[in-house]
Structure formats: structure tokens, C-alpha cells
Amino acid sequence: MSDTHKSHGLHFGLIGLLALAYFVLPAYHSGNLASVMVIAIYAMGYNLLFGYTGLLSLGHALFFSAGLYGLGLMMHLADWTPLPAFAAGLIAALVVSAVIGFLILRTTGVAFMIVTLMFAQAGYLTILYFGKYTRGDEGFALQQASRQIAGYDLSDPGVRYLCALVLFSVTLLGLAYIIRAPFGRTLVAIRENEERARMLGYNVTAIKLKAVILSGVVSGASGATYALLFGYAGATFATVQYSIFPLLWVLVGGAGTTVGPFVGALFMFYLIDYASGKTEAYLLVVGVTLVLVTLFLPHGIAGTIRTRFLRWLP
Amino acid sequence: MILTTRGLTKAYAGVKANTDVDFDLPAGQTRAIIGPNGAGKSTFVGMICGRIPATRGTVTFDGQDVTALPAHKRIERGMAYTFQITSVFPGLPVRENVALAARRRLGRNKAAVQDKTDEVLSRLNISERADQMAGDLSYGHQRILEIGMGLAQEPRLFILDEPTQGLAESEVEEFNTLIKTLDAETTILLIEHNMNVVMEVAEYITVLDQGMVLANGTPQEIRANAAVQEAYLGSGHA
Numbered sequence A: 001m002s003d004t005h006k007s008h009g010l011h012f013g014l015i016g017l018l019a020l021a022y023f024v025l026p027a028y029h030s031g032n033l034a035s036v037m038v039i040a041i042y043a044m045g046y047n048l049l050f051g052y053t054g055l056l057s058l059g060h061a062l063f064f065s066a067g068l069y070g071l072g073l074m075m076h077l078a079d080w081t082p083l084p085a086f087a088a089g090l091i092a093a094l095v096v097s098a099v100i101g102f103l104i105l106r107t108t109g110v111a112f113m114i115v116t117l118m119f120a121q122a123g124y125l126t127i128l129y130f131g132k133y134t135r136g137d138e139g140f141a142l143q144q145a146s147r148q149i150a151g152y153d154l155s156d157p158g159v160r161y162l163c164a165l166v167l168f169s170v171t172l173l174g175l176a177y178i179i180r181a182p183f184g185r186t187l188v189a190i191r192e193n194e195e196r197a198r199m200l201g202y203n204v205t206a207i208k209l210k211a212v213i214l215s216g217v218v219s220g221a222s223g224a225t226y227a228l229l230f231g232y233a234g235a236t237f238a239t240v241q242y243s244i245f246p247l248l249w250v251l252v253g254g255a256g257t258t259v260g261p262f263v264g265a266l267f268m269f270y271l272i273d274y275a276s277g278k279t280e281a282y283l284l285v286v287g288v289t290l291v292l293v294t295l296f297l298p299h300g301i302a303g304t305i306r307t308r309f310l311r312w313l314p
Numbered sequence B: 001m002i003l004t005t006r007g008l009t010k011a012y013a014g015v016k017a018n019t020d021v022d023f024d025l026p027a028g029q030t031r032a033i034i035g036p037n038g039a040g041k042s043t044f045v046g047m048i049c050g051r052i053p054a055t056r057g058t059v060t061f062d063g064q065d066v067t068a069l070p071a072h073k074r075i076e077r078g079m080a081y082t083f084q085i086t087s088v089f090p091g092l093p094v095r096e097n098v099a100l101a102a103r104r105r106l107g108r109n110k111a112a113v114q115d116k117t118d119e120v121l122s123r124l125n126i127s128e129r130a131d132q133m134a135g136d137l138s139y140g141h142q143r144i145l146e147i148g149m150g151l152a153q154e155p156r157l158f159i160l161d162e163p164t165q166g167l168a169e170s171e172v173e174e175f176n177t178l179i180k181t182l183d184a185e186t187t188i189l190l191i192e193h194n195m196n197v198v199m200e201v202a203e204y205i206t207v208l209d210q211g212m213v214l215a216n217g218t219p220q221e222i223r224a225n226a227a228v229q230e231a232y233l234g235s236g237h238a
Ligand SMILES: Nc1ncnc2c1ncn2[C@@H]1O[C@H](COP(=O)(O)OP(=O)(O)O)[C@@H](O)[C@H]1O
Pocket: B012, B016, B017, B035, B036, B037, B038, B039, B040, B041, B042, B043, B044
């Protein structure tokens, strides 16, 4: 079996397993899994830039929120139906990531991190500033009646699960394809040695801009999906915390692996769920776990499996 | 002339690494640039391929002024460049290193990329290491790999900055043979410290000293040139 076949097997296997999980798991857990799949889309978008291109952003909440509010505001204020509103979410994320990408790619390294953080903070403040429409931190709910596609109620757990699964699968397979395609290979080349890539004749800046945009749009798709399936948009999603989350998910799951973002999001979701049920100081538990993971699994869960056992892991 | 520079100058905070370098390289020639450490050789070729922005002066490649072009555009037009300090993709397999070089030119044509990659790997006798990580190769093999990445681009001007630095005797021999076979295929601009290599492969030599052209000539002429002897002896170099 070639590596390509193995990686198809892995991806379709994971998707099949998730489909099966809906019927096997109790409602509480399948509800959780729907959330995990949606945030895993965010993590996969982040991973494209961080894990594959080697650019560490601390401002991805901005792209997530662009999708969240792009869809949310159009449904809330303009009474758009879900599909056009979803498109609006994607376009909002596209525009924001193109503009921000153009500006931030003038910097590298620590400056890049700080500038992304700064822009995300500016985005957060903008959402608060237009509180009249966005309702700021408090946010707004999307009416159940408006969250319907072709008569299917997106607040129904089964429909919601299916929706999350479809979008998760499309993102997983799409990104896995891109990673193997020439474009994805140049991203990895830039991560590995940017100067060498440039001196092979690659337009590194243009490629990085494309990566920021793609990463931003996928993150925005996650935000739009979140608002649509869970019926809520609020400025909390634009805070620094939500920029740090995808970094943690990806680090824990395995940066630069296709399934790592999902694994990390799943692990962290249940860790927080479990720890917050046990103690007020659950963030401490989370912090300690992260330290342990970074110490003992420096490549994350999937990354370590790749280094130790399965060299073919995509 | 495939390459011409006029008045090429680089100043670092007032210190001139290159001063008004006029340089002409006919297509097909194998040219060596020699000179003591710090003479400005790396700076000079860096300005040619666009890695280092020139303070002033012009670079003409293949009849077109490329002075304003960024490095990747110059590479796209047919230059290839190997770094003085080995620069490969350490975390990628050897094969992918070469494929990345071939792919930029051959694009989505998978079969062509694969053929070119295989051809280069076997030409450099590193086929059996194709699946190793480049970072796991010995120093000598990394240098050879980087040369392979240059070959995979089928450059019309191949710039090599001290490619034999740190190679074992036998590897230097192989390098000489390789350059001689390449001689018929492309124009080579070679910075080289090892005078045996220079004398064996170069058709013509340019000597840089203190950022300026000290002499031009055939290997015989350069060997006999008193000023060159002086520059080398002056800096304690052989
Ligand atoms: N980035 C830099 N900043 C300041 N000075 C530099 C820089 N790069 C090179 N130089 C100086 O320019 C001169 C020429 O360097 P270089 O071109 O590397 O010489 P060579 O390759 O002939 O050994 C040296 O004196 C060196 O110290």
C-alpha cells in the first residue's frame, strides 16, 4: 500500500468512525463531538499556517470572528438565510485575512507574532465599538427559526452533527489534498528553509500571503459554522484566548499533521470538560498537562506517533 | 555575454564590500572568482542573484537589466545559486529537496518532476540516499545535494559559492569531474578557494581584492600575475 493510500485510509477511516460515533455514543458525547469537529476546523486552518508554513500567529481569533460575525450579523440584522450568510462569513474572513496578511507579512518572527496579536486586539475592540450591532461581549443569539436549511432544523442534534461532520470532512480532505499538492510542498519548504525556497525561485511572500488567506478562510468557516450550528455570536470569541486555543490544540495534537488538529481539539475539549467538573482551578490542570505534553511529546500526539512509529503519517 | 555588471557597489554602513565592479561573463564559460577572505566575492555574487541588494550599479542577465528584479524573478529567468554555508531543507527527504528545485520550473507536470529528480539523484550518485532526511546526510553529501538542487533547475547561469569547502579529497575529485561535464551544458560562475580546483576547471579567472577587480585572465595568466601573488601573500593565503 502506498503512503497516499494509507493516508486516504486514515482520513476516510476517521470520518467513518465519526459517523459511526453518532449512533454509538450517548447524546451528551455526540453533542460534544459536534463542537469538537467545528473547532477542529478552526485548528486545521491554524495548522496550515503554523504547522505547515511555520508562521506562528497569535491573532487567529480575528479570522474566526470574521466568519462568526460575517454570518451572524447578516442573519441577525439582515435576515439572510443560512447559506448566503455562510458565504458572507467566508467572504468576510477572506477580505480580513487578505488585508491583514498583506500587512503582517512585512514582519517576521517575534514581530509577526506581536503584530498578529495587535490586529486581533484591534478587531476585538472594533466589535465592542460597534456594540449597537454586535451587542459586544454579551453577544446575540440567532433565532432557531432562522437556522434552517431546506427544512432541516440546524439546532436538531442529528442535523447539527451531520452538518459539522460534513464540513469537518470537507476541510480535512481538502487540506490533506493541498498539503500533498505542489502548493503545499512549497509551504513546507518555506517552513523548513525560507531563504533556500526563495533562492530556488519561489515567490515566498506571495505564497505566504496565500497561506494566510487560506488559513484565515478556513478559520472563518469554522466561526461561521459555530454561529450557525450553536446559534450564538459574541465578542468573547475575538479575545486573545481564542487566538491561543488553536495554537494549543495544534501543539498538543501535532503541528504539521493532518489529523493532529482534531486530536488536539478533542483531547483539550475533554480535558477542560473533565477538569472544570472537578476543580475551580481547572486552568491549572490544563496548564500542567500542556507542560507535560510539550516535555514528553514535543511533536504533539500525532507528531510523536509519526516520529516513533508511522513515518508515512500525513 | 550572458552576464554583465557595471559599477556594482555594496556599502555596509560606510564599509565598501564591493566597489564599482565591472564584470563580463560570456555564455558557456566556466569562470572562477578567487580572492582572499573578505575580498567581497560572496557579496558580489549575492548582488548578481538578487539575494543582496546593490547600493548602486547594474546587473544585466541575458541582455536584460535585472537590477530591479527580486531574487526569485532572477532565478526564474535561469540563474541558480548555491550558498557558501550549505543550505538545504533538512527536515525533508533528499528526493523532495531536489523535487522542490525541479518543480518550480516544471510545475504540475508530476512525471517530468520525477524524471528530472531521478536523473539528478543518479547523476550525483545519491540515489540510494533519496529517502533519507537531508539533515541526516553527512556534510559532504549535503553540499552535493545542494549542487543537485541547482542542477535540477537546469540553470543557464549556475553560481556556486565555495562548493568544495569542507569536502574530502575524493569528493573534490568528483566535484571536478561533475563541473567538467556541466561545462558543455551551462555557464558556471564559481567562487573557489581550492587553487587545484580552480586551475583544473576554470577557463577564465577573475580576482577580487578589497572589493575590487584586481585581475582577469586565463589560469596561466593569473598564475603568473605578480599583483595576484602579492594580494594572496599579503593576506597569508596560498
Ligand atoms: N551583512 C554584512 N554586514 C556588514 N558587513 C558585511 C556583511 N556581509 C559581508 N560584510 C563584509 O563585506 C566584506 C566582504 O565579505 P564577503 O563578500 O563575504 O567576502 P568573501 O566572500 O570574499 O570572503 C567583508 O569585509 C565582510 O566583513
